[in-house]
Amino acid sequence: MKETIMDKSIELFAEKGFKETSIQDIMDELHVTKGTFYYYFKSKEELLKDIHLQYIERLLENQKKIISDPSKTCQEKLFAIIYKLIQDIEKEGQRAKVFIREINHLSDQYLDIVLPKRDQFRENVQLLIEEGIKNGEFRTDLPPDIVSFGILGIANWSYFWFKPTGKVSDKRVAEIFYEMLIHGIQQNN
Amino acid sequence: MKETIMDKSIELFAEKGFKETSIQDIMDELHVTKGTFYYYFKSKEELLKDIHLQYIERLLENQKKIISDPSKTCQEKLFAIIYKLIQDIEKEGQRAKVFIREINHLSDQYLDIVLPKRDQFRENVQLLIEEGIKNGEFRTDLPPDIVSFGILGIANWSYFWFKPTGKVSDKRVAEIFYEMLIHGIQQNN
Amino acid sequence: MKETIMDKSIELFAEKGFKETSIQDIMDELHVTKGTFYYYFKSKEELLKDIHLQYIERLLENQKKIISDPSKTCQEKLFAIIYKLIQDIEKEGQRAKVFIREINHLSDQYLDIVLPKRDQFRENVQLLIEEGIKNGEFRTDLPPDIVSFGILGIANWSYFWFKPTGKVSDKRVAEIFYEMLIHGIQQNN
Amino acid sequence: MKETIMDKSIELFAEKGFKETSIQDIMDELHVTKGTFYYYFKSKEELLKDIHLQYIERLLENQKKIISDPSKTCQEKLFAIIYKLIQDIEKEGQRAKVFIREINHLSDQYLDIVLPKRDQFRENVQLLIEEGIKNGEFRTDLPPDIVSFGILGIANWSYFWFKPTGKVSDKRVAEIFYEMLIHGIQQNN
DNA sequence: AATGAATGAGTTTTCATTCAT
DNA sequence: CATGAATGAAAACTCATTCAT
Known part of the structure; x- marks a missing residue:
């Protein structure tokens, strides 16, 4: 999952930029909830x-x-x-x-x-x-x-x-x- | 004034980044209020x-x-x-x-x-x-x-x-x- | 308005506690939006x-x-x-x-x-x-x-x-x- | 274990406050996982x-x-x-x-x-x-x-x-x- | 007994923008 | 020209709780 989040975030950061991509955006695409992100990253x-x-x-x-x-x-x-x-x-x-x-x-x-x-x-x-x-x-x-x-x-x-x-x-x-x-x-x- | 705003914003954008710099930040440094910005820029x-x-x-x-x-x-x-x-x-x-x-x-x-x-x-x-x-x-x-x-x-x-x-x-x-x-x-x- | 916010927040803090009262709660009761709070308080x-x-x-x-x-x-x-x-x-x-x-x-x-x-x-x-x-x-x-x-x-x-x-x-x-x-x-x- | 949790939580509640102390905080200090808490307390x-x-x-x-x-x-x-x-x-x-x-x-x-x-x-x-x-x-x-x-x-x-x-x-x-x-x-x- | 993953509802805060005066 | 007040949408982050294993 940690690897999945990294991959998807790279994809979105590259496309839209770091600041323009919200945690929500990333997790939405993975069909998991925002909270999950903070289980894997501080x-x-x-x-x-x-x-x-x-x-x-x-x-x-x-x-x-x-x-x-x-x-x-x-x-x-x-x-x-x-x-x-x-x-x-x-x-x-x-x-x-x-x-x-x-x-x-x-x-x-x-x-x-x-x-x-x-x-x-x-x-x-x-x-x-x-x-x-x-x-x-x-x-x-x-x-x-x-x-x-x-x-x-x-x-x-x-x-x-x-x-x-x-x-x-x-x-x-x-x-x-x-x-x-x-x-x-x-x-x- | 328009020129002043541009100069100061360049200064701040270069230092902190576009997204990281708020209109407030720029106008604060110029000692004018935020509303003024929108008189000069859309x-x-x-x-x-x-x-x-x-x-x-x-x-x-x-x-x-x-x-x-x-x-x-x-x-x-x-x-x-x-x-x-x-x-x-x-x-x-x-x-x-x-x-x-x-x-x-x-x-x-x-x-x-x-x-x-x-x-x-x-x-x-x-x-x-x-x-x-x-x-x-x-x-x-x-x-x-x-x-x-x-x-x-x-x-x-x-x-x-x-x-x-x-x-x-x-x-x-x-x-x-x-x-x-x-x-x-x-x-x- | 600043005074109004203070009065209402005292009322709610006393009733429910500081942590239990959200900015939302306070501003809802005053029928103004959350953003307004941060115009008056840091x-x-x-x-x-x-x-x-x-x-x-x-x-x-x-x-x-x-x-x-x-x-x-x-x-x-x-x-x-x-x-x-x-x-x-x-x-x-x-x-x-x-x-x-x-x-x-x-x-x-x-x-x-x-x-x-x-x-x-x-x-x-x-x-x-x-x-x-x-x-x-x-x-x-x-x-x-x-x-x-x-x-x-x-x-x-x-x-x-x-x-x-x-x-x-x-x-x-x-x-x-x-x-x-x-x-x-x-x-x- | 139940007693251990109570003792540690008292310590943390006293120091930081009830709301300010998360279940995570308590269990972290005991080197057990959060889930364990709910085995002992509702x-x-x-x-x-x-x-x-x-x-x-x-x-x-x-x-x-x-x-x-x-x-x-x-x-x-x-x-x-x-x-x-x-x-x-x-x-x-x-x-x-x-x-x-x-x-x-x-x-x-x-x-x-x-x-x-x-x-x-x-x-x-x-x-x-x-x-x-x-x-x-x-x-x-x-x-x-x-x-x-x-x-x-x-x-x-x-x-x-x-x-x-x-x-x-x-x-x-x-x-x-x-x-x-x-x-x-x-x-x- | 204990773990680890996931949830979801909530929190504070930020900020571009609008607008009456 | 400029101000000050207000808005609203979104952001990052927190956390009690659940649950299959």
Whole structure:
């Protein structure tokens, strides 16, 4: 039931927004009464925290798997991360939407738990860049932290416009972004 | 007065969020009564629409100025657009925050007015890329629409992390992102 | 309107209790909507605080008038205070009931305002006793603080049993208590 | 278990109030589930009734022991009753608090059981006074019913202010009140 | 005896909006 | 232009109670 409530709330939060979705709305769709919600969650905000935590933890896990693969170069790992992020929109689009859009409805108490994990995801990308710089895969004249923000910007922003139903596949988008990032958009003669 | 209300509401919307800010909150800070609000605005949502419209129109104007400058190459124009966007965070950070974050509180009726202008901003970037491809400045093997989304992702995402008070200036960030985009992050031997 | 709400709420709090009376109950009887309540009061608890404060301040005022009368002996003043307290049940019985019974529904924040005034009322009785001891009216071998608690106990407890409609008048009850206190209940031969 | 629930609920009712304490609160502290409560009690109100009944019955028993002691004078018996009441605060303070403060949360159905016993306790004091009047121990010019209310007022009110941890012992307080009642507070020359 | 899930009616509170003055 | 009062619909949350297991 707890899982059911989370799933349905993600669906509604993604569609209408956190503030616009009432507990009533969620429970109505599940054909159970409002009181039931509070048997499983302490508050609406706790539910949102759980959604965030579950999502970022899965994200970190995936990232870890990719990064710790010794058979891949840094460039390949970078592609894998970007691909995974965009691929997620298809399968976990709603979760991602909520994760990116509704973070500001968490109060400090919960942010203290969620934000460090979010930061770590970005930091791991930075570490990957740094490693790539050391081993000669990446340019030495670009600051890895800013670059990591740029890369995540490209990928995360997809949630605002990418439609899985469109004519361009998630893999193709990832490839284009990867190409753009690796070789730049300038024409080389 | 209308301008005063808009300014104060932007301030509060940016800080606390649209839903979290009541008309009362806004008017309290202006030391006028709630009723006054409805003399100047039909509804809270109309206020939000006005904020969005004002912002995107100024953005489009700036963009137009940059693009229509015949003395600049496409690459220079691209840099100018990125720089302008990031520079805005410093001067218009609150407006930008509201613009990016609170779009989903506009109902269809208002989205019909705002969204086309938003799209046009992105489309203009795409047109710039296309022009650059034609004149040999940009690579021909990358689809301009996806690239334009990527570029805006890099720039817009800054609103989530860029602190004007930090040790890296807006100009420097813009330069790094520009470099990254133009030449790519790969080390070339 | 604020006064009307207070009056009606005192009536209902006295009859049914603070917790048992909902804002709805109060406003229903006044034929206005619930929202109106929050135009006049910040919360239900603030209303209770206002009731307490209004009551204890009137009590202190009356007490001051009695005590500062130079034409009365301490014994006469003591009688006046007791009489006033019991007399109040007839006219202000509901207020008194709420004042005595519902104090524990005020949170610390409000208790800090109300309790010092309550204490002062008791302390003033103690000061009166002390003065009477000095001028030879009262026995020197009884501690004035405990005595003051005893006196207030006798008077305040009336709220639990005294019925203004009964066959004994408020004045008669005050006289009996006064006699009992002054000369004791022992038969002297 | 039933006894355990009663004990813990008295503790919590005394501390936070009847309405403010939920069944959940009580059972949480006992590390059992809410459902268990309804195996032992029909309702929350029945629990409160049981607490009241248990308390007043013990009180009546004690009173009976004191009153039926043929070796004591009425004055001695009166002292014993007052002492016992105040002494109770130390040992049974929480029970007493609930007994005095939460009576109004009992509905008529239960009041019919509890109130007669409460009244009887007071009436027994009245009977003691009447006996003392007959045998010449007490004044004949004071109505025994009102006097009994006064005596109980003095004693019961202690629950609102008497702190067992204070510097004055329960016995000393009882003695002072007894003296005050017997001989009065007036200075006799 | 005890549990765990669910209910439903109620509670306080918020707030966009209206409107006579 | 601006105010102050009122509305009404909805929100989050609480909790005594029930009941199958």
